Amino acid sequence: MRREQGLFAGTAVLTVAGMVAIWVRGPAGSAGTAADRLGGVEIAGGAAQWLWIAAALLGLGWSTVTLGAAVRRREPSVDVIAWLALVGALWVGEPFAGAVIAVMLAGGALLEGRAQARARRELGLLAERMPRIARRDSAAGPVVVAVEEVAVGDRLVVGAGEVVPVDGRLSGPAVLDESALTGEPMPVERRAGEEVRSGVVNAGAAMRLTAIATARDSTYAGVVRLVEQARAGSASFVRMADRWAVAFVPLTLLLAGAAWAVSGDPVRAVAVLVVATPCPLLLAAPIAIMSGISRAARSGVVVKGGGALERLAAGQVLLIDKTGTLTEGRPRLVDVVVAPGGALAADEVLRLAASVEQSSAHVLAGAIVSAAHGRGLRPGAADEVRERHGYGIEGLVGGRRVRLGRTAAPTDDELLTVAVTVDGAPAGVLRLEDPLRPQGPRMIRALRRAGIRRVVLVTGDQGDGAAAVGRIVGADEVFAGCDPAGKLALVRAEQHRPRDQRPGQQQPPGRERRKRTIMVGDGVNDAPALAAADVGVALAARGMTASAQAADVVLTVDRIDVLADAILIARRSRGVAVAAVATGMGLAVVAMLAAAAGLLPPVAGALVQEGIDLGAIAMAMAALIPGRVRTVTLRPEDVATARRLFDEHREMRPLVERVRSVADALGEPPRLEPVRRLVTDLDRLLAHERAEEAELLPIMARALGGTEVTSGLSRTHAEIEFQVGRLNRIVNDGKAPDVIDVRRLLYGLYAILRLHNAQEEEGAFSLVPGGGS
Structure with a gap:
């Protein structure tokens, strides 16, 4: 990084010093116009010329070193155009043009160096946050041990403000700051029995937990390993851009040679070389791709390199595992x-x-x-x-x-x-x-809007459960009873399946065309399919398994709906890269033709090329600007209200299940006392439903756009109130009720409550970070 800074500072200072020397010398009576002086012709032998020559030589030396390294690696390099432009500028007596080219090369090297340094710095900060010690609970009190000594089953104490050292299960309630893993800034309340991940901070009083993973297998250590793998590499588009740029070299040399041959003026050839340096390709595409990777990481999606980001943008078919992916994976x-x-x-x-x-x-x-x-x-x-x-x-x-x-x-x-x-x-x-994730149906809909054409559910489970989940989330096809080899075969079949054909059917001649597949899973048995797919996506919020190592994209948050956002980010980044490169190279070609015609001298060409580079880079950096994503943003006060109501919603679950238990236990004649106690307790449920009607549904309407999206929930609120009231009248009117009527009302109420709760969790509580589960 220091070398890049030194190169940029040296070339820039020398170039500016030469310009100052001209203007200082100008009033002393030097001959020629300002344009002549800037061209370096009328001040031959002057201080400015030597300053610019020094700047050009610095750039030439740097370019020579990078070319030599590319030759040793047997890689093509477009730096040959810049090298020829620098040599030509010095040869024809255009040192200022050479100095500007040197500044341009140094600026590109500095940008690349800063990006790499930032990645190393962020990785260093992650590594510094890794817990080093843990406090093991014992009869004599907490004992400090190295985090590597913690074993599964150990009881640990985490003080206020301390980082959780390993993945564990809470022994009591806790308030946690999970922003290091999820990006969510607000503290989250967790209950006893819930799992917590290493790397989160205890934002409340001291808490106790039982270790369920060692330090090496815990979440935070896995995240650091993933970030190491996710340094922005060369994306397929960037490699394609490199090939375009290399193909651009003979075109440039041919045009420069033709300009020299037709005009007999070598200065025209140098001018063509000056404006032909393909910096829009060399800088714009990587900047856009790295920007996309950075944006995805903020959403809790770690993309292992630019190639994975580009393949994610091109995805057409989604294959998704059921257990732990579409379902919560936690009983x-x-x-x-x-x-x-x-x-x-x-x-x-x-x-x-x-x-x-x-x-x-x-x-x-x-x-x-x-x-x-x-x-x-x-x-x-x-x-x-x-x-x-x-x-x-x-x-x-x-x-x-x-x-x-x-x-x-x-x-x-x-x-x-x-x-x-x-x-x-x-x-x-x-x-x-193992309940269905409330975000699942919304994610599938969002993925279709993002460009996914086909959704296939694959699972090792048998029975009707897989088909039911497929219907709920809206999958195009469901394959149950799949072992790892079966999932792998499905991925390969989908990659070559014509749009109107199912796997296993014979393909018509000439109809085969490879599809880009995305496989989503979370278990060891998904690893082969993840590796075979064009993009493997693993859920690793609860631990780093073989699936996370085999995947190209890893979700570090326990939400699958962020995948839709990642695809939108990837597609936008690729679009920005294409636009920046196409615009920059198009303008460069126009400038080359102007230079070949003698309309653009080397000095002016260098300045024009610098402007083209800056414009292309600015376009590429637009990928950092937030674009269209699926995530719904709630106001902080709305999040607090929704979380309070969701806590009440979870407290009502046992009462809902009690409705069915009471119905099952009805005898002949019916035992009405349990029913009457149930009706009394259902007053709490009604109070909760009224609070949701008054507070939750307006939040949902603001977030999703209008009261139409809440009308169904409002209707079931009214139906629940009606059914509870009817049940109350039947069992408390002093008459002997018909057991069939009572049982029918109870089972009907139970069905309505289960369906209503599922709709609320999917439509409302899934909008809240940490809610809906």
């Missing part, structure tokens, strides 16, 4: 079913289960602990906890032996079930599901 408790004749209530079964699971790093443990805290339960301390991989976990809670283990695979492959026994007797079953 959520949906119900607690108590054992027939069991002595424990559902909440007590859940509390005992959470008491044992809070010491586990298993993925299901977080869902169970989080659900218990969400219902206001306080898990107790567990002793003699033993966990056997594949078999379950057990421990003593208040003198009771509590054991949890997975049951046999259910017929509904969308549900996970965990059996709970207390003192050897069945106590209940916990039912969990």
